Amino acid sequence: MDAIISAKDLVFSYPGDTELALDHVSLTVGKGDLVAVLGHNGSGKSTLAKHFNAILLPQGGVCYVDGINTADEDRLLELRSRAGMVFQNPDNQIVATIVEEDVAFGLENIGVPPEEIRIRVDEALTDVGMYEYRLHAPHQLSGGQKQRVAIAGIIAMMPKLIILDEPTAMLDPRGRAEVLETVIKLNREFGVTVLLITHFMDEAAACRRVVVMDDGRILLDAPPKEVFSHVSLLKQVGLDVPQATEIIHELRRSGINLPDDIITDEECVEALSSLLASSGKGGGRA
């Protein structure tokens, strides 16, 4: 897999802060990957993400995104049209008073011809399932819908990388599910590389790779199964694990023999079924 993000030894601290927000962070992300970045507030996960579209520039180290050095000012627009970003608060990233005009905003900025904007806007709205709302005003939409409009505004620019900075933190369960589904679909069907910053474990479990940050450093970087097997470490840094993982972990601690790589409902049900069946506790019409 070619790398889309290649960051080496990034160092960053905010003005007036003595501590490093990023402490020599290196990260490589392959094209088409689906990566979750976990960490409590202040762990440096948002700071890291902001380096990938040059909102922040590294004070040490170097960061390449799709072959562009993020510090290269001459290629800033090119970089940002290839690496789109969706933010936490759906209200504060929608610019226009009509949904379709907002989706067109980025394309207008990079000078795409009107006829092509029209086509790409309609496609992007269809991809996120918001086409029928194209003439609505943003304030008539739910939080999840607004986030999907924001995502449409990014994918209309046909980026290679989408960075989502806690896109579901302010949403209700229904909105969260809508947004997660959309993000996964974009990755699967269109091969867009996704970097999903979150503190919801179920969202991380749905990704292919999980990066855990703490104190400006990368603590763990592995597939979700492996990351979530470090239950006590995750709890130490203020994170959860999926409940499926946690219950198995608890039972293992009580001396029951179970596999240690369980993160989904199905796996958990299977493991518990065979456990219960083997101890002869009823049921099990397998």
Next chain:
Amino acid sequence: MLKDITIGQYFPGQSAVHRLDPRMKIILTMLYIVALFVADNFQGLLLSAVFAAAGYLISGIPLSMIRKSMKPVIPIIVFTAVLNMLFVEGREIFRLGFLKITLEGVVLAVLMVTRIICLIAGSSLLTYTTSPIALTDAIEQLLAPLKRLKMPVHELAMMMTIALRFIPTLIEETDKIMSAQKARGADMESGGIMRRAKALIPILIPLFVSSFRRADELALAMECRCYHGDEGRTRMKQLRYAPRDFMALGMLAVLLVLVLLFNRIFPSMY
């Protein structure tokens, strides 16, 4: 609740007036105002009034809306009418002490009031039939030549768009903050002016703080979407004049010609 206040006075519709190009509607409105001021007799003004009424009929906006939009300017109308009646020299028809009312004064007052009514009715028709966003776009494009004089036309239009976008959000936010402070026992309904003004502080400060935060975040989001001002920017929706726009322009030209003609045929009222 604050939410119940409607923003702008746009009445969505599909009438011929609604479908005119917003730029043309602005031009027409300006020409109409010119006609009103050129007309110096009742015949010309009456014709203009008929013209505005026809516009309302075609657009489907109820005529009663004119009365509504007139409300705020009634004091001004009354004031000008009274001034005209009292201070225009001419044949005296009524006298009370040092106050005298002249025939010429009354005629001029009526002329003036008719003109103001037509003026308001005509310009309101523009805002009734054009969405604020279309108006913003139209103003930006009409003023485009001024860009060469380094006027920030695009920036002004962008500011107007963002303001329109955030008005509902901020209204909702104000509502929320007010409720939250009332829940802490804030008393906004009693006391004198000073006390009431002071009671606004717990609402205004959070509102300002949050508006600045929103502005910051929005600016960042816009930058991330490659916004860099007007340079090299295209628009999805191109405004294009249609035949009906020129028909409307023609009709207004006819009005202007007729008004000028009336000025020659009928005696001036001045």
Next chain:
Amino acid sequence: MTAIETKDLTYLYSRGTPFEKAAVDGVSVSIEEGDFVGVIGHTGSGKSTFIQHLNGLLRPTSGQVLLYGRDIWEEPKKIREVRFQVGLVFQYPEYQLFEETVERDIAFGPSNMGLSPGEIRDRVREAADFVGLSPDTMQKSPFELSGGQKRRVAIAGVLAMRPRVLILDEPTAGLDPKGRDQIFHEIAQYHGKTGSTILLVSHSMEDVAKYAKHVLVINDARKIAFGTVDEVFSHTGELVEMGLAVPQITKIFAQLRARGFELSPHVYTVEAARRELLRVLGKGGAQDA
């Protein structure tokens, strides 16, 4: 003793227009003093409108709200008294902070009550203690604190009124897992120490299951259920249909039961799941029959 009670509470939006719509539709519920009630429903279900009636921010179109047996609208001029007794913490309450110092912001409620400076000081300190604000934060500007700290200040601002009934609307929305657990822990402690009545609005069944004794479910402006956590949450399927998030562990147990294993239907937390599994496996001390 009944702390707060609603009788056929109804609230109509845009009354008398074609857009008239009930946001709360005939809700009758009676909450005992000292109870901890979880209020669940998805966004737009009417739960937020409902709770704003309990402290008199909204006046019912019809029906009544009784606080310790008295209609709160008996004397509309004294509605502020009701707001001191029924504290309401809004969603994202940090957006209401406005004072120069944390101390003065927390004191806003008690000052509005017209208490003496000494009394106000006591209450501010007590409230700050409940939410774990250290004394050195008290003189800081609330705007320089972290998100989680701001939220604590805002919650303390309501606690300082010493309300007999405390309502919290999604008090942990947007916080990370650690921040969420801390705030819930503080609320549980406050409940334990003061014995006040608490209503916790949430769309997380898991959080409600962890902390509440009773659950009120609101959907489509109506009361769907009011009962103990076990009574209400045994209708998992219906709750899912209403757009509520069912804990992963509950779903897992439902699937195990569907496979014929005899497990309790009342498992909403990992801790309960652990106990139940150990019981069934005969390792938790208690043997199954």
